[in-house]
Amino acid sequence: MTRSAPNELGDFLKARRAELSPRSVGLPDGAVRRVPGLRRDEVAMLAAISTDYYTRLEQGRIQASEPVLHAIARVLDLDEDQHAYVLELAGKEPARPRHQEVQTVQPQLRRLLDDLTSIPAMVLGRFTDVLAWNPLAAALLGDFGLLPEGDRNYAKMVFSDRMKNLYADWESAARTTVAKLRTEAAHNAGSPRLTALVNELSDLDPDFRRWWTTHHVAAHSVGTRTLNHPIAGTLVLEWDTLTAATDPDQQLVLWTAAPGTPSHEGLRFLASWADRSHEPSSGSAN
Known part of the structure; x- marks a missing residue:
């Protein structure tokens, strides 16, 4: 539909x-x-x-x-x-150039992810598509490599049962994700990819459908989330978003905790666990 x-x-x-x-x-x-x-x-x-x-x-x-x-x-x-x-x-800002629907991760961001071994990190593209990730991000949020390529999308993941159990403040995280997608609707008016994503989430989740109609927008680049992780326990993490200068539609998302805090120790434990178990995949969507 x-x-x-x-x-x-x-x-x-x-x-x-x-x-x-x-x-x-x-x-x-x-x-x-x-x-x-x-x-x-x-x-x-x-x-x-x-x-x-x-x-x-x-x-x-x-x-x-x-x-x-x-x-x-x-x-x-x-x-x-x-x-x-x-x-x-209203068309009062310079129009952003139209982009191809398919993105590939910037090489320098891929190299940076490979060097980040103690910090969960991933690269998000347009419409919150997960373009690349490191092993610790997979251990924290779920192994993106096990998902079909078309489902490697952060908004889809947020509205999954796993994320609803993972986020202690799930409603806040989900509302922020919806607001970010609403902002992208202005940047990418008429995009078939965005239309399909919104239609799919609207059909699958009544919360998304209701929050989408409120027309809230957001461009938040930092914040704090509490995660109830099944391996590492309760983690209170700060997330930060860095925009690539070579492609403003690609953002590096980092999850960190202050040194010496229980959450910092929890991330170290999770990294050690990930090394000992089947190593979560590190890769890209393309």
Whole structure:
């Protein structure tokens, strides 16, 4: 089943105003409302534009100027990622060049992965495709090499039963993954690969389907996650994302723990276990 989103900008603005209360923007609560959040006329008034203009913008019937989009972003209290997303959807940012659907890992990233023996690391491409990994990442998250090539995708893995058991804060991790995919939808509008991935996850998981429709976006590059690992026990790890200068669509993801902490010792134990057992595969998707 193929789905389309002909008015991504309007859907996003509608979702954001539904999250705001009149009181949060300095307006009286007034009478009982038929729908949650701000009305179109309230957003228009606060942005100093006409209600008709804002309505046509949200319905996808006109294109707004950049100053108007800035004003609406201010009214809707959009964060930096959301603001950039609105501008990109409206075509106000330089268009990213269209890419081929198939990616291969950059050679220098492959060499770096080979040299990282005590830190779990992997390379993610567009749409969170797992392009390459080191043995410790496989021991931490699962052996990517055992998956069919088409399933080596981090978003798919996050919504698997294994990841739901692995992440102590699974909902937060999953929501962040959905928001990152939503951001990529603006960068790669019309991509058959992304459309197929979203359709597949929407059909398979009701949580993904519900969170996708909230139109949240994110471009987070750092964070902390707690993992309940079956071998290493509880691990509290910081993850960091480094973007390749030679290909901005490839990111090196690293998982680390501060030296001397139980989680650091847990990673060392996991590395030792991986060396002693069937060595998890280290490789790439291509």
